Amino acid sequence: MTSTVTVLRAPSANRVYASRSGPLAAAEAHWVLGAHLGAPSRVTERAVGGMDALRIEGLELTAPRGVSTDPAPEDHTGSDAPALRLLASLSSTLGLLEDVAGAVQGEGCGGAGTLLRPLDLPPVLRHPGDLETILKYPGKTNEQFTALLVNLAAALSTRRAGLFDGTLTLLDPLCGRGTTLNRALRLGLSPLGAEIDRKDVEAYRAFLATWLRTHRYKHTVTDGRLTRHGKQLGIRIDAELAPDKQAQREGRGQTLTVYGCDTRELAHLLPARSVDAIVGDLPYGVQHGGRSAAGWQRSPLEVLAEAAPGWRSLLRDGGGMALAVNRHTLARSDATAVLADAGLRVISADGAFRHRVDQSIDRDVLLAIPTDHPQAEQLAALGTDERTP
Ligand SMILES: C[S@@+](CC[C@H](N)C(=O)[O-])C[C@H]1O[C@@H](n2cnc3c(N)ncnc32)[C@H](O)[C@@H]1O
Incomplete structure (x- = not known):
């Protein structure tokens, strides 16, 4: 019934x-x-x-x-x-x-x-809400919208049930000060992030370590250097956490890794086809620029074009991606074209998640899946369903 x-x-x-x-x-x-x-x-x-x-x-x-x-x-x-x-x-x-x-x-x-x-609401979040709300800074993605992005990216994955048992691998390749990572932690996941701005990475590390200490979690937070072929790429933060000893003993501990480096390096740092869901809030070209080979750009198109092939190589074939974009600085047709070049198909309709953030940001979400996603047609049908709100 x-x-x-x-x-x-x-x-x-x-x-x-x-x-x-x-x-x-x-x-x-x-x-x-x-x-x-x-x-x-x-x-x-x-x-x-x-x-x-x-x-x-x-x-x-x-x-x-x-x-x-x-x-x-x-x-x-x-x-x-x-x-x-x-x-x-x-x-x-x-x-x-x-x-x-x-x-x-x-x-x-x-x-x-x-x-x-x-x-009754089944409990789906494992940690207190202030993990998402305490840290405030200009350029922070709003928490409710971040939760929506996480849910959408996870839904596109054939391993979507892993959202509820902690086994879904989620990556935010442009993680800022960790809004997406914190949401993923609250859901019980062990997320990965990358951020080029060292100040952001250090601010996130400091926040997380303080939060874990004040909430009396069993935890370790370590930082190290990130190198490849002897060349220093940046820094790396690794954390392990559990609310208490019992959770740790019962295997309910979680991990977190932040790569403090250029997102274009990620494909060399993580195993291919190891990620289920990618959630990214692309630089809007307002508060944040995008770092590409040509230097700092106002348009995020260059960073998307250069990073998308690597992001695709990290995604499992049955994985999914939710990217927030500013329509003022990134044309949908351009974004769709560079994602297609990387083997990714955009399946959400134009404007499906359109909303104004401020005068300079007219935001939408691009939902993309690998072209050889095993459920491509069922998922694409959701984007064209006449009942789409
Ligand atoms: C819109 S912000 C994301 C904000 C984040 N969701 C938060 O709430 O903190 C985009 C982020 O992308 C980062 N970024 C831009 N180009 C990058 C690159 N090539 N590699 C890694 N991060 C980059 C910027 O430094 C910025 O923090």
């Missing part, structure tokens, strides 16, 4: 983002549910008691036979149904309500109607 679920949405801390957060959340749900569950769900925006929400129809909430530990089919509370976990992981989910048929009494609504039953 399928259900209709209302996802109550958390307000966005960012006022400008908030004005587009409804369509963005709907588009995220469309892609994430469609990819994980194998068929698009009907997603529409709605309001419940004055709160912003999404209505999602046709969801199978009970866990597949043999997986659920819950004996009562009508009681979803505490079950490990994939759909509930997915809904809980969406970037703006605050709460979940399920439609149930019921008699609605009262003036103006005699007869049968629909009641909303609260559902």
Whole structure:
């Protein structure tokens, strides 16, 4: 039996983002549910008691036979149904309500109607929220949007279930001060990052070490030099962390590596075909420039053109990529062409995630997969589905 679920949405801390957060959340749900569950769900925006929400129809909430530990089919509370976990992981989910048929009494609504039953949110985040929110700096990617990028990139991977058991390998090849890495850590992943600006890498290292110490985590944070063929490329940060000894003993520890170097070096530093999901917020050509062979560029096109072949070589064939771009400084047709040259196919529609950040940034997301991705056609169909919000 399928259900209709209302996802109550958390307000966005960012006022400008908030004005587009409804369509963005709907588009995220469309892609994430469609990819994980194998068929698009009907997603529409709605309001419940004055709160912003999404209505999602046709969801199978009970866990597949043999997986659920819950004996009562009508009681979803505490079950490990994939759909509930997915809904809980969406970037703006605050709460979940399920439609149930019921008699609605009262003036103006005699007869049968629909009641909303609260559902428990399965826990999907392993660490406190301040891991994502404490560090503030100009050029930081907003956390809600970062969570959306992570979910989208993971959904494109054939190993997408690894988002929930810690086994998905995620790389942010332009990681700044670690907004994506922190989201990935909260999800229980062991992410990788690269950042050319040494100040950013050192600031992130200092923040993470302090956060782990103040939260009394079992951890080590080490830094070292990054060399290749005797040439110094930059620095490298490695961290190991677990909330406590028991988590460490039970193998719930996580690792993190940041390569403080040019993203174009990554293909020489990591094993080929070892990454499931790449999440990148490309330099906007405003706050951040892009470093390419020709030096610092205003347009991120050069950095994308030079880095994309290496990023592709790191992605597994069944991997996926979510890239945030500024439409003012990077034309979609140019980005699509350089990604195609690198063996990557853009499958999201033009403007599918379009929103204004400020006067100089008109942002969109490019979802790309290797041309030989085994699920290429099913995934591409989500980008052209007429129900795409
Ligand atoms: C839009 S910012 C990403 C911000 C990041 N998501 C955060 O919240 O901190 C783009 C980043 O790409 C970095 N970058 C630009 N060119 C690079 C290159 N060739 N190699 C590595 N990083 C580069 C910039 O230094 C900048 O930190």
